Amino acid sequence: METYLHISAVWGVYLAAIVFFAGMVWRIRDWLTTPRSPVPLGMFPKPATRAGRLAKLLKDTFLAPHSARIEPAMWVFAMAFHVAALGAFIDRRSSTTSDSNNGGPTLRPVTATRIGAWNFLRPTPSASARRV
Numbered sequence: 001m002e003t004y005l006h007i008s009a010v011w012g013v014y015l016a017a018i019v020f021f022a023g024m025v026w027r028i029r030d031w032l033t034t035p036r037s038p039v040p041l042g043m044f045p046k047p048a049t050r051a052g053r054l055a056k057l058l059k060d061t062f063l064a065p066h067s068a069r070i071e072p073a074m075w076v077f078a079m080a081f082h083v084a085a086l087g088a089f090i091d092r093r094s095s096t097t098s099d100s101n102n103g104g105p106t107l108r109p110v111t112a113t114r115i116g117a118w119n120f121l122r123p124t125p126s127a128s129a130r131r132v
Helices: 002-032 050-062 065-070 072-093 116-121
Strands: 096-098 105-107
Touching: 050 065, 065 072
Parallel strands: none
Antiparallel strands: 096 105
16 A cells, blocks of 8 residues: 555656646647637727727627637537526526525525436426425
């Protein structure tokens, strides 16, 4: 047992450091040899008016048109992921109610099902059935 501890505690640390630094050198070399981007990556929006700059900023932030131009399939899946994450966040926020005893939030009980990830296909119960 002492041999295993010595190997993992002493030599494992050195091995991890070597792998870490070699990976960083590899990654930095990879970054330095990457060709220029085919899409103009301007630092500031081009429109002259404040409203135009704000509109371009919001469009670039929430729709990511540069990503859609470079990799359309990845963009579709990324947007689907963000919509699903927003839906999960909104659903989670609506699952709290006010407890009449102390006024704090009370969570609905969570029950395990065998369907797991496919649970979203089931119809949701009415609002009166969800009350705690």
